[in-house]
Amino acid sequence: MNFKRPTPTLHDVALKAGVSTATVSRCVNFPDRVNTRTREKVMNAINDLDYSPNFGAKAMAARRTNTIGAIIPTMENAIFARGLQAFQEALRLHGYTMLVASTSYRPEIEEEQIRALVGRGADALLLIGHDRDPEIYKFLERQGVPALVVWAYDPTETRPSVGFNNRAAMTEMAAEVLRLGHRNIALISANTEQNDRARARLVGIQDAMADAGQDPADLQVIETAYGIENGAIAFEQIMTAGRRPTAVFCGNDVLAVGALRSARELGIAVPDDVSIIGFDDIELAQVADPPLTTVHVPHRAMGQRAALALIGLLQNGEPLHAIEVFAKPVFRGTLAAAKTAQ
Amino acid sequence: MNFKRPTPTLHDVALKAGVSTATVSRCVNFPDRVNTRTREKVMNAINDLDYSPNFGAKAMAARRTNTIGAIIPTMENAIFARGLQAFQEALRLHGYTMLVASTSYRPEIEEEQIRALVGRGADALLLIGHDRDPEIYKFLERQGVPALVVWAYDPTETRPSVGFNNRAAMTEMAAEVLRLGHRNIALISANTEQNDRARARLVGIQDAMADAGQDPADLQVIETAYGIENGAIAFEQIMTAGRRPTAVFCGNDVLAVGALRSARELGIAVPDDVSIIGFDDIELAQVADPPLTTVHVPHRAMGQRAALALIGLLQNGEPLHAIEVFAKPVFRGTLAAAKTAQ
DNA sequence: TGATAAAATGTAAAGGCTTGCATTTTGTAA
DNA sequence: TTACAAAATGCAAGCCTTTACATTTTATCA
Structure with missing residues (x-):
């Protein structure tokens, strides 16, 4: 029953629209660089065929995946869940997708996950906190994958981060x-x-x-x-x-x-x-x-600003830098003055 | 400062190990299909060069990404965060990666995300609940992407799911x-x-x-x-x-x-x-x-079983079917008998 | 109208991996 | 040893898109 007819390719669309694959590609990626009439023909063909670009091919040819990896200790902690949610919402608005991995607070799993996400072609990485084996930072540098640290702002650290002190x-x-x-x-x-x-x-x-x-x-x-x-x-x-x-x-x-x-x-x-x-x-x-x-702690704000910083880097080459947000005490019922006499 | 030397490829490894690219590929993917001595040579070369396979190329050639997409309403709800955490842990053990997207409970965003994840080459999808435009199910079928519904088990539904009644x-x-x-x-x-x-x-x-x-x-x-x-x-x-x-x-x-x-x-x-x-x-x-x-509700169990079901399908072609787990009342302090006289 | 610039489109070469098939090597049994 | 099967390896054709660069078409202005 698996009559999975092969997915239509750029070539099929080009054939149907009577243009070259290059033109179809441009229609999809830079619509304003092609003639309106041509674009219409092509778009019709795309709709008729229900075409959608092949991710792997695109990744390979463009050398970029529009994917950003996030590695957190665990989603079960509401603070990360919330931050990631905001992060992802912001990424989505700019056409990026989030890849998530979690480490259960274990450094060796974190390292494994970093390699896995880089291997998967993540264009950039979001990491929690500064602490990790320097080898990992070297690895990321060698691979040319920028990483942004969140949940921590430490004035003594040189690495870019979005966080609070x-x-x-x-x-x-x-x-x-x-x-x-x-x-x-x-x-x-x-x-x-x-x-x-x-x-x-x-x-x-x-x-x-x-x-x-x-x-x-x-x-x-x-x-x-x-x-x-x-x-x-x-x-x-x-x-x-x-x-x-x-x-x-x-x-x-x-x-x-x-x-x-x-x-x-x-x-x-x-x-x-x-x-x-x-x-x-x-x-x-x-x-x-x-x-x-x-x-x-402004978790959502951190997630969002981290997303914007990474997008700025990836799309416009704006360098990452340290961004500080502020965490403030809130006084509620569990704190009172110490009894004077013990 | 960006002396990003090109990442080593299969070809480089093959050269260094003195074998063909096919053999290197097999070493990586089916280690037991190659001679022990050859494998050793190749593995050394891989380590020396710090080689890691190119995701796009791999996806394209293998027509599969080892990636499973999960689309949930929001990570801020602990039940989904917890379920996903378990889902991801189980996927990881089998070499799969999770792609997450959230919809803020909005069907039109869900549809967009489904298309996005399919476009990104997700091998399968995890969806919450049965309710959605039949067109979407048709789309998934056309694309040959299996989808598993979780958080719901409805005996009247034919679609495979992992959930409770x-x-x-x-x-x-x-x-x-x-x-x-x-x-x-x-x-x-x-x-x-x-x-x-x-x-x-x-x-x-x-x-x-x-x-x-x-x-x-x-x-x-x-x-x-x-x-x-x-x-x-x-x-x-x-x-x-x-x-x-x-x-x-x-x-x-x-x-x-x-x-x-x-x-x-x-x-x-x-x-x-x-x-x-x-x-x-x-x-x-x-x-x-x-x-x-x-x-x-056994959230973690659902996430885990969903992962196993999907992996069984993807790796061994075991068909998906409905799996019921059970949700049970827990009686705590907020419930008491109604006052007899009003 | 012709010359020239600008816009639109086409051509074809990567890009790195998998895999069917062909070939070589190794192992086994007579 | 030889003959043959099995295991190991190699060859080379895809897979689908992007993007320099080349070519053609269209627009502009004198």
Whole structure:
């Protein structure tokens, strides 16, 4: 039953329209470079035959695919999902398609995926964060595939990026927490070794502590993987260990929501007994009870601006450069002043 | 500075290894069809040159791209993000890459995206739900691109799909709600005209009502777009209009969470004054306060099974067929018995 | 009207890979 | 050894489009 008649080619269209393949090609790609009457004939032929150009041939001949690859840790994290959604919407408006791959936060998979997308002819790549083996950057350079880093803006990095200053944003939040009298502070963080964003947030808190005359080493840090459950477990560990903090920072909202749940289970009042602070401001944050104090990140804006930057480069050769967006603390119900007497 | 030396080709590798391009090609694609010693020579050459095959050329010559397109309404909805994540992980294990596009729930954009992905050489397509212009199915058939529908299993549909019976699942939930004495019921739904899942859920409730001897027409329905905010607005409309329901179904958890928030704002106690029921069981559901009674959908399982089905078709010609997975009610804090006296 | 410039179109050469078929090499059994 | 089958390899024809460059047509102006 598979009478898959061969798809019509440029040649078929040319034959039907009585012109050369070159003219058909121009009709499709540069309509204003061909005579109106000819164009009409050709367009009719294209419609009649239901022609659509062969991607592979086009890619090969044009040495470009109009495809941009995005490699993220996981789509299950709303922040990436949202950013990608905006990224893709913007790409679409300019005729580009997005290729997505995810790494489950594993560097070796990321490397594999980068090679895979480059192999697939991605014209450019979107990557999360700066941290990765320098070999990979060299590889991309050799292959001539530009890469744009997002979710991080680090003034000390030379690589182009679209993002916010994780460190400064966290410092701003932490300064306020300290101002509220908290001196005994903990952080539930993602792995800081392979994740520059997590590291920057950690250091951001320490910056604020130093500014407030506290020893940064006093920050109690526990690292765990992404997930509500993990946040809950980490929180329990912290609260059942010796010195109970009065404020618990979390590397992201998902961990914070886990902490919140754990607090409820342990009968620890939030924010009366302990303040909980998240990061990202995803929907979860507003829905949590009490609503989560967190740092609002403009995920959609980042995705969109990243798309525009890449398109500018690919279409007009505008060089990439660092673009900073801003993340701001939002104060909601989970943060209160530290009790004066312990 | 752009000394982009041309990427090495099969030919370069062949030269270096002292074999023909055909042998190199076979080394890459069918390693066991070439002599071990030859293979070693070739592999060394490949490594030395840092060769990776040209995608366009490969696609053209092989008439296949090892790429599967997925078209979803939006990545911002956790259910799709999660399903896609699983889908992509499974594809990756079999050497396929995923191409994603989103439609913002707009049929005309969906059509455009389908054409775009087919034009890009997708070997197969993943689509959400059955509803769409028959012309599109014809187009896909003409192009010889198989499509698999997910998120819906409808025994009356002939098209292959991987999904659950939205109608039956909702009936099961509604039966329980009715058993608890609720007689005055409302539904906040997504647009039912263009969305077969939403429609099935609506009918599912009506089925249960009919079973319980109630007039299905008594179901109060309000349609709105996806989003927490929209859920809140719809809920307020329902509760401030004349006849207050004692149970409000929501087409998905996001709407339900909005309803929950609105209830809190309006000072309506959940579940004492009104029960709220969601659908999907995303993280939000567990975090909500009280935790949301909802229908659990195995999103990841669907994504994964869809991937396997498509791979089976593409690699071994195993025909697609309907695969049913099951969605089950989960009872949490937002559902209680109707007050006996009104 | 003729000369010349500009616009439109055509020609044909890549571009890098796969694969059917032909040829050579290797292995096996008598 | 020889004969033959099987395995390995090579040859070369596509696959379909883009794009210099060449050629033809059309437009313009003196």
